[in-house]
Amino acid sequence: MASILAWFLVAMVVFGLFSPIFDPDFHIMDLPRLAICLVILAIAGVRYELGFMRNRVGDIALGLVAMLAAWLLIATVRLHVGTASAGFWALTAATWAAAWLFVERLASWQVQSPVAKRLLFLAIPAVFGATLLVLWELIVTGAGKPGVGISNALLPSPSEIWLRLSSSLDILWTDFQQTFLKAVLIGYAIGCGSAFLVAILVDRTPFLRRGLLPIGNLVSALPIIGVAPIMVMWFGFDWPSKAAVVVIMTFFPMLVNTVTGLAASEVMQRDLMRTYASDYWQTLLKLRLPMAMPFIFNALKINTTLALIGAIVAEFFGSPISGMGFRISTAVGSMDLDLVWAEIAVAALAGMLFYGLVALIERYVTFWHPSIRG
Amino acid sequence: MTDTALSSPRSLSPFAGLMSGTAGPVVVVVLAIIAIWYLGAIALNAAFQQDTYERAGRTDVPLVEFIGDTLAQERPKLPAPHQVAVELWKTTVEKKITSKRSLIHHSTITLSTTLLGFFIGTSLGILLAVGIVHSGVLEKSLMPWVISSQTIPVLAIAPMIIVVLGNSGITGLLPKALISTYLSFFPVTVGMVKGLRSPEVIHMDLMHTYSASRFQTFWKLRLPYALPYLFTSMKIGMAASLVGAIIGELPTGAVAGLGARLLAGSYYGQTIQIWSALFMAAFLAGSLVALIGLTEKLTLKRMGLSR
Known part of the structure; x- marks a missing residue:
């Protein structure tokens, strides 16, 4: 299961790197930060299969890089509302796969102290929930109506809801x-x-x-x-x-x-x-x-x-x-x-x-x- | 039960035998409720009746006539039981089923929404439970969200689901059924997780010695063990599903269904209509739950699991 996810992650990242992510011909190579981040993400994802950094440091690195990638993706898609194309969806899928891998790694951690156990018990569903929010944001913004802005969509994104809330x-x-x-x-x-x-x-x-x-x-x-x-x-x-x-x-x-x-x-x-x-x-x-x-x-x-x-x-x-x-x-x-x-x-x-x-x-x-x- | 230590000695009155079971007390309590209802109806409707008399210029109305009138108002604050019964009879038996005033017509609409939502919800609940039981990751990450999903007052989202789906071209049963689904999947998930885990270790070990695959263990051991749990949670899910269907009918602007009858009744002050819709809903819930109970009895008997 984990290895399928890891290779799926790699495939999605590779696909995303070489196809346009936003409609009138915007490639990820125009945005080196995001590209580098995603490559690291893919490597962190498959490291178990390749056989290095099989430890918690690697797991945490995977989580951090996934977070960074999600943040960069969200920041990018804000500028290109509603023009997402195949590459972007591949990257969204990659983010999901990375987050899922991270949750899977977290769930398999063996910790001794009860405090750490409790923290882990809270962290796993928290990461899961955060993943859902990120996916919601990415999908809604990516598929929103171009030109109109996001706010007229039937399903607003979490960030808009938060804006309205505050x-x-x-x-x-x-x-x-x-x-x-x-x-x-x-x-x-x-x-x-x-x-x-x-x-x-x-x-x-x-x-x-x-x-x-x-x-x-x-x-x-x-x-x-x-x-x-x-x-x-x-x-x-x-x-x-x-x-x-x-x-x-x-x-x-x-x-x-x-x-x-x-x-x-x-x-x-x-x-x-x-x-x-x-x-x-x-x-x-x-x-x-x-x-x-x-x-x-x-x-x-x-x-x-x-x-x-x-x-x-x-x-x-x-x-x-x-x-x-x-x-x-x-x-x-x-x-x-x-x-x-x-x-x-x-x-x-x-x-x-x-x-x-x-x-x-x-x-x-x-x-x-x-x-x-x- | 060996509850003899504290129970008081039986009285010797002839009613003792009748009242020691469940049936006797239940009948008494029901009768008491009906009596209180009548008294309440008189008390609540009295003010309006007095007003009517004053307007008509009548001052000395005999008590019997007064009580009779309070129980026969057209729009009482609290309709008397017999008024509700008459209304129920009129709108179910005497009206044609195709008529928009027929309560059966409205009940069928609510019923079909309930059943569709219940079906989707139960399937989803079972699928989630199977996933949770077989994957540690799912259990740790998903289960807390399944539980907290129910602390969210979902019914608040009901109007939005209806309007949003209606705007994107999906109308009819499905939007309403989705609300039922949300309410009914939870008890099934929780119950099935418990049920699928209920085989004892020794049974699981036996399956292991047979070198049974995971699927075989699931199909031949876990699933049969989970059935009693499934039926129990299906009863809760069915009741929840009906609530969802009724709420789902509110924001559509009182078109059809028991929820619509409630809303229309409250718009026009037709209390008798509200109460009859309420009783119809209660009857529906009761018979659906009883139906599941019957299926449960028959199935478990055939499987040799009945107690």
């Missing part, structure tokens, strides 16, 4: 406040909190547990998002209606998971608590709730995504003149796609951070669980 921070911040800080967080807190309390109540009465759990399971599979128009009708256009949708969406996963989690402690353990003469609340606080934490956090993590989706979709059904969902639907209407993508980038970032935060808290709370310890 130039319209005030709009994005207002939307973020409206959607995330108000609707999502408040709805999430109320939904998860109330479900948690109901779950403890339900757990005390076996009758309710048997009656509510199947219904809760059923409701979890339903397209609850459909209540959004009803909530907008009941609570008006502002954030309370969005928070209400979020409450309903997050309630059932939390309920089902908490009830399941409260049943997770074993009979042996509960018997032990009884021999200690602990009452219901002591057993709940010291045994059953800690045992339920992995389940509860599972629901909390699922709910981070559901909450964001619920709030954004509810805004499609009517909202004041701010909010992520509102901005997305109106900007799509006026074909202002840069702004849409900027908004999506913010939403994605917020979603990942929210999820990451909950996952981090989980690590601290359930430090004893095998999946965290191991």
